[in-house]
Amino acid sequence: MSESENEQKLASELKSRILETQERNKLKRLLTKRLRDCGWKDKIKKRCVDKIRTEGVENIKLDQLEEYVLKHGREAVPDDVKVEMLQQISSYLDKHVSQLEKNIK
Amino acid sequence: MTSKGNSKNSQRKVKQKKQNTDKKMVTVDNHVKMTSNIEPGLLKQNDISPVKGKQNKSLKKGIKRKAEDSHAINETFQVSNAAVSHPKMSQKVGCRHLEKYKGDRPDYLDNFKTIAELSMRWYKIGIPRENKMLMHQKCSECSLKGDRLHACLDCVFIGCWRGESHARKHYKNTHHTFATDVQRLEIFCFRCGDYIYDIDYDNVKKHEEVRAEEKESDIKEPARKRARYVPWRPTEEESERIKRNSTPFPCSGLRGLLNMGATCFMNAVLQTFMHNPIIKNYFMTDKHNKNICGTSGCMCCEVDNLFQEFHSGEKKPYPPCSFLQSMWLSSKELAGYSEQDAHEFYLAAINKMHGDSHETKHQELNANIQNCECIMHKTFGGCFQSRIKCSQCDMSSDREEHMVEWQLHLRGLVTNQKKKNGTKGSQESNSSEMDVDKNSLEDCLDRYCEKEQLPGFKCEDCEIRLLNEDDSSEKAKDSVNSCSRTTTCKKLPPVLTFVVERFHRASTKTNTIKNEAEFEFPEEIDMAKWTSRGHDVLEKGGTLDDLPNYKYNLLSVVNHEGKINTGHYTVYCKSRDRWFLFDDHAVKCASVEEVLQSKRKAYLCFYVADTLEYDQPNIN
Ligand SMILES: [Zn+2]
Ligand SMILES: [Zn+2]
Ligand SMILES: [Zn+2]
Ligand SMILES: [Zn+2]
Ligand SMILES: [Zn+2]
Ligand SMILES: [Zn+2]
Numbered sequence: 001m002s003e004s005e006n007e008q009k010l011a012s013e014l015k016s017r018i019l020e021t022q023e024r025n026k027l028k029r030l031l032t033k034r035l036r037d038c039g040w041k042d043k044i045k046k047r048c049v050d051k052i053r054t055e056g057v058e059n060i061k062l063d064q065l066e067e068y069v070l071k072h073g074r075e076a077v078p079d080d081v082k083v084e085m086l087q088q089i090s091s092y093l094d095k096h097v098s099q100l101e102k103n104i105k
Numbered sequence: 106m107t108s109k110g111n112s113k114n115s116q117r118k119v120k121q122k123k124q125n126t127d128k129k130m131v132t133v134d135n136h137v138k139m140t141s142n143i144e145p146g147l148l149k150q151n152d153i154s155p156v157k158g159k160q161n162k163s164l165k166k167g168i169k170r171k172a173e174d175s176h177a178i179n180e181t182f183q184v185s186n187a188a189v190s191h192p193k194m195s196q197k198v199g200c201r202h203l204e205k206y207k208g209d210r211p212d213y214l215d216n217f218k219t220i221a222e223l224s225m226r227w228y229k230i231g232i233p234r235e236n237k238m239l240m241h242q243k244c245s246e247c248s249l250k251g252d253r254l255h256a257c258l259d260c261v262f263i264g265c266w267r268g269e270s271h272a273r274k275h276y277k278n279t280h281h282t283f284a285t286d287v288q289r290l291e292i293f294c295f296r297c298g299d300y301i302y303d304i305d306y307d308n309v310k311k312h313e314e315v316r317a318e319e320k321e322s323d324i325k326e327p328a329r330k331r332a333r334y335v336p337w338r339p340t341e342e343e344s345e346r347i348k349r350n351s352t353p354f355p356c357s358g359l360r361g362l363l364n365m366g367a368t369c370f371m372n373a374v375l376q377t378f379m380h381n382p383i384i385k386n387y388f389m390t391d392k393h394n395k396n397i398c399g400t401s402g403c404m405c406c407e408v409d410n411l412f413q414e415f416h417s418g419e420k421k422p423y424p425p426c427s428f429l430q431s432m433w434l435s436s437k438e439l440a441g442y443s444e445q446d447a448h449e450f451y452l453a454a455i456n457k458m459h460g461d462s463h464e465t466k467h468q469e470l471n472a473n474i475q476n477c478e479c480i481m482h483k484t485f486g487g488c489f490q491s492r493i494k495c496s497q498c499d500m501s502s503d504r505e506e507h508m509v510e511w512q513l514h515l516r517g518l519v520t521n522q523k524k525k526n527g528t529k530g531s532q533e534s535n536s537s538e539m540d541v542d543k544n545s546l547e548d549c550l551d552r553y554c555e556k557e558q559l560p561g562f563k564c565e566d567c568e569i570r571l572l573n574e575d576d577s578s579e580k581a582k583d584s585v586n587s588c589s590r591t592t593t594c595k596k597l598p599p600v601l602t603f604v605v606e607r608f609h610r611a612s613t614k615t616n617t618i619k620n621e622a623e624f625e626f627p628e629e630i631d632m633a634k635w636t637s638r639g640h641d642v643l644e645k646g647g648t649l650d651d652l653p654n655y656k657y658n659l660l661s662v663v664n665h666e667g668k669i670n671t672g673h674y675t676v677y678c679k680s681r682d683r684w685f686l687f688d689d690h691a692v693k694c695a696s697v698e699e700v701l702q703s704k705r706k707a708y709l710c711f712y713v714a715d716t717l718e719y720d721q722p723n724i725n
Contacts, residue, residue, distance in 0.1 A: 039719035061298040 013100050014093070023092055027085065034081045044073050200294045200301040202282055207305075213258075218309050220256045221290055225317035228288050246271040255284035255293060263287065312336075326396060358385075359680060360415045361422035361690035365429055369689055370447040373676040374454065375425065376687045377661040377711055378408060379415055380678040383484045383599055388412045392480070393463065402431040403461045404454065405480075422690035432457075447663050447674055447709060448510075448604050455481045455509055475507050485509040487598035490637045495564040497587040505595055510602040513549035518609070519622040519705075545625040546603065546710070550635045554593050562588045593637040599717055601632070601657055603710040607665065619669045623704040628659045628697060630712060656715035664706035677703070 018024050035041050051068055052060055207213050244254060244265035253266035259281035264272030272284055276295040284293050290310045291300045315334045322331045339347060358379070362372040378384050387393070388409050395406035395413075407428045414423045459465055462479035474482060489506045564587055603626075609618045632655040633639040639649050661678040675688045677700045684695040 037719060042719075062293075062300060063298060 010097070010100060013103075014096065017096060017100070018092075027088060030088065031081070031085055034084065035077070038078055038081065040073075040076060040078070040081075043076060044069055047072065200297045200299075202294050202296050203292075203301060203303055206282065214305060214309055216256075216258050217285060217290075217292075217306055218313070220258075220285055220287065221310055221313040222316075224287055224290055225313050225320075229314070229317045229321070244271050246274075254287040256287050257281045258283040258285060258292075329396070357418075358415050359685060359692050360419070361687065361692050363422045363424040364689040365424065365426065367445055368425075368429065369674040370445045371429070371432075371450055372425070372689055373663045373674040373687070374447050374451050374709075375408075375411065375428070376676045376678050377663060377709070378454075379411060380661060380680050381484065381600060381711070382660075382713060384408070384480060385412070387480045389416075398463070400461065402434050404428075404431065404457045405461045405463075407431055408458070446608075447665070451602070451709065452509070455485060475505075482509070484600050485598050485602055487594060487601070488596040489592055490595035491590055491592045492637075493559070493562075493588055493590050495567060495587050496589070497564060498566050498570065500564055500566040500588075508594075509598070510604050511550075511553070511594075512604045512606055513546070513553065513624075514606050515544050515549070515620055515622045515624060516552070517544070517622050518618070518620050520618055520620065544622055546627060546630065549603075549624075554591065554635050554640065556589045556591045558586070559588045559590055560586050562586075564588050591640070593640045594632070594635055595637045597632055597636060597655060597657075597714065599714050600660065601712040601714075603712070605708055605710070607708055608669065617669055619665075619672075621705045624707050625704055626659070626662075626701065626707060626710050628701065629715075630657050631655055632657055653718070654716050657712035658715055659700070660711040660713040662700055662703060662707050662711070663709035664703050665708040666706050674708075675706075 047069055048065060051065060243263070245261075245263050247265060247269060254263050255266055255272040256263045257272075257275060257279075260279070262272075262275050262279075262281070264270070264275050264284070266272055273295070275281065276284070282295050284295070285291065285306075286293065286300075290306075290313075292303060292306055293299070294301045319331055319333060322329065362375060364372065389412060393405040393409050395403075395409045398406050398409075400406060411423075411425065411428065458481045459474075459477065459479045462481070464478040464480065464483075474486070475488065477483070477486065487508050489508050490503055491506065492501060492503050494501045567587065605624050607620045609620055631649075633649040633652050634643065636652075636655060639652055639655070642649060642652065659679070661676055663674060663676045666673050666675065675686060677684055677686055677695055679685075684697055684700050686693045686695040686699075
């Protein structure tokens with residue numbers, strides 16, 4: 001098998017494993033908690049409410065609202081939260097990649 | 106409930122009970138209507154347990170717990186009435202497509218009901234996690250799990266939302282217009298391109314939520330046999346009558362504690378816990394329920410029990426026997442407890458409750474108490490920073506120290522019998538004449554955070570530097586006396602506990618002396634100046650204006666009156682914006698002036714933060 005094929009297979013294996021083992025949900029729960037605790041959620045909510053107020057509830061659709069907060073929301077995530085999430089993900093990968101690689105070969 | 110007393114009495118009781126029941130129903134109904142996410146525990150508190158004998162008691166308790174909010178009933182009523190009668194609301198909310206859909210499909214609620222039922226099983230009911238997860242739904246097309254899945258209201262399709270958005274694709278292919286978010290149970294209209302509100306769907310959702318709550322408590326506490334919720338909406342006449350006859354419980358949550366033999370130190374501290382909004386909130390929302398925990402000797406359970414007793418409506422002073430008993434039994438620290446010092450008890454209670462709390466994660470690792478999630482450390486836990494700086498070089502090192510109290514040193518000594526002991530005493534009482542009125546809380550804090558020279562402390566950096574250079578004894582001497590320490594508060598806890606150092610022991614041979622110097626404290630204090638951040642800003646010549654709100658409000662004051670060994674503890678606590686004096690079994694109204702006048706007695710002062718901050722994410 002070529003290198004890239006191998007990699008692809010590994011990636012898809014990992015993806016399904018993350019989904020099967022609920023790792024993704026675990027990470028999501030952690031992220032949600034962190035974002036709530038640090039005030040990010042309230043901040044974004046306020047931004048949405050303000051936008052709806054100024055535009056008028058009739059004149060703004062979900063998609064538009066999403067577009068409006070998406071970029072800003074990403075940027076507003078505190079760095080420590082990003083770092084923590086990355087750490088969690090990489091520690092998960094460290095644990096599973098080598099094992100999976102063996103399986104594939 | 107057969108009361109065989111005189112008929113008048115029993116009649117009144119029945120009446121009272123009827124009224125209570127009405128109130129309870131209103132609150133429940135309103136909660137169901139007003140809050141979309143029913144907090145677990147909210148309804149639980151209103152359980153009517155049909156277990157014989159206990160019924161009356163637990164019914165009462167349930168009501169009184171909730172009755173805390175009873176003053177809000179009238180308001181809530183107005184709000185809900187307003188919402189219904191608001192012409193704009195009823196016209197604008199909703200979507201034309203749905204109106205038509207409902208006309209075409211008499212069974213329009215059926216699918217939604219099934220989804221709502223399943224949704225509760227997947228996301229809400231606290232059956233063991235693994236089971237719950239296995240049942241998680243996924244997108245019919247791509248098997249993606251969890252992410253904002255939307256179920257079609259016309260067929261059995263469930264689609265993902267972001268990315269590929271099979272939910273949207275399904276609409277494009279089939280023109281099935283409505284889908285519901287599987288977790289949040291909000292209805293999305295693809296033609297409006299937006300979530301829409303519809304009261305019929307909402308009612309189904311609320312209904313399923315309540316049923317899920319009931320199921321959950323059946324699983325968690327089968328013994329309680331939770332009564333089924335029956336919806337009830339007051340008619341106009343009924344709600345008029347309720348409004349007319351409802352009065353807030355004026356003294357809810359106030360109860361004296363009997364003195365069980367020199368236990369006033371304990372009673373005083375317990376009262377401060379009972380009126381501490383954060384602790385109160387924790388226990389009143391059933392975060393530590395004695396029926397669920399049930400560990401014998403668990404001090405959290407004992408406090409939970411106290412909250413129940415305090416809000417049971419019973420006015421007679423409560424004897425904290427079981428509290429005392431489990432305290433003796435379970436804690437060596439407290440068992441041999443002869444000091445009877447409120448401050449010691451405060452510390453011991455924190456430790457004990459920390460150990461008994463379910464949130465405590467680092468029980469073995471005392472080092473990590475900093476981030477402890479237990480209610481006591483979340484309430485009282487802060488952090489000092491002591492910075493050691495060398496004036497000869499740039500060396501500066503910070504050390505953090507966890508704190509649950511702020512000890513304040515009084516300047517000057519005022520004792521009952523002046524000049525009691527030895528030379529030191531007389532000297533100090535001399536100086537006290539001048540300094541005695543400088544002991545305000547602010548002064549004490551200023552002194553606490555003052556730069557303090559550290560004679561004899563060697564600066565390591567300087568030492569190394571000197572070793573490399575030619576050693577000159579003059580310089581070496583400098584390095585020994587060049588360091589200073591500044592202590593500031595790095596993290597303020599939600600509730601600040603100030604301990605006034607009133608009890609001194611001049612030497613091991615002498616007895617402990619009580620210092621009765623005046624200690625002045627304000628009703629409100631801005632802590633910015635004494636925080637590490639504020640301190641740094643001031644040092645750089647900046648102003649404190651840009652700092653977050655560090656305002657604190659006086660919450661309670663524990664007083665020590667009389668002599669050291671025969672003395673007596675009382676406590677002022679603020680409850681619902683009014684002050685009360687708790688003297689063991691007696692509870693009296695007090696004015697804030699009176700509270701602030703207890704300058705010579707004040708021993709522990711509790712302040713609560715004006716605004717609670719968000720948690721700062723912290724990785725370690
Ligand atoms: Zn999909
Ligand atoms: Zn469909
Ligand atoms: Zn529509
Ligand atoms: Zn317990
Ligand atoms: Zn703790
Ligand atoms: Zn130095």
